[in-house]
Amino acid sequence: MAKTIKSWNDFQRVIENRIQLALQQTQDVVAQCLQESLNEYYREKVFNDGTSDTPSSYRRTYALLNSMVTTEVVRNGNMFHCEVKIDESYLQSAYDKSGTTGLDVVMANETGGWHGTTEGWRVKGNRHIWADTIENINAEGGVLAIFKEKLQKCGIHIVG
Numbered sequence: 001m002a003k004t005i006k007s008w009n010d011f012q013r014v015i016e017n018r019i020q021l022a023l024q025q026t027q028d029v030v031a032q033c034l035q036e037s038l039n040e041y042y043r044e045k046v047f048n049d050g051t052s053d054t055p056s057s058y059r060r061t062y063a064l065l066n067s068m069v070t071t072e073v074v075r076n077g078n079m080f081h082c083e084v085k086i087d088e089s090y091l092q093s094a095y096d097k098s099g100t101t102g103l104d105v106v107m108a109n110e111t112g113g114w115h116g117t118t119e120g121w122r123v124k125g126n127r128h129i130w131a132d133t134i135e136n137i138n139a140e141g142g143v144l145a146i147f148k149e150k151l152q153k154c155g156i157h158i159v160g
Contacts, residue, residue: 015156016080020073022150023080029146030084031070033136034129038065041109041127063090064105106130 005011042065067090071083091103108114110130115123140146148158 018154022154025150026147027082034133037129037132044125044127
């Protein structure tokens with residue numbers, strides 16, 4: 001249904017509401033891409049089906065699996081922003097007595113595909129959570145293409 005706009009303020013409010021909705025919908029797609037990468041990381045069989053060295057103990061806490069958070073869409077001046085990220089409390093939390101943090105686990109995964117470290121062992125895998133997330137987002141057309149599509153679905157048609 002067409003909305004009657006009677007003033008500049010009405011116009012601005014309608015456009016801003018639609019931009020916020022499109023941004024929220026874009027954030028949902030990005031969050032799905034990150035969650036799928038986390039899910040794949042946890043589905044991956046570690047220890048190369050018994051062909052690699054196996055540490056004396058390896059305990060999956062699933063803390064990383066459940067660490068993704070999204071923020072509210074926030075207006076700052078004439079800009080809107082939101083985030084999809086790993087929760088800072090997870091990144092700062094220590095896994096073990098050696099002081100390995102969630103950030104250490106995420107960084108080890110991205111640089112080497114590691115599933116973390118335990119008692120000096122590095123557990124090798126092939127998943128790279130962030131790289132896989134970006135690949136998933138690109139498979140959707142990229143963030144800007146997703147946002148453009150969502151804007152169009154919200155009634156803001158962009159040419160070009």
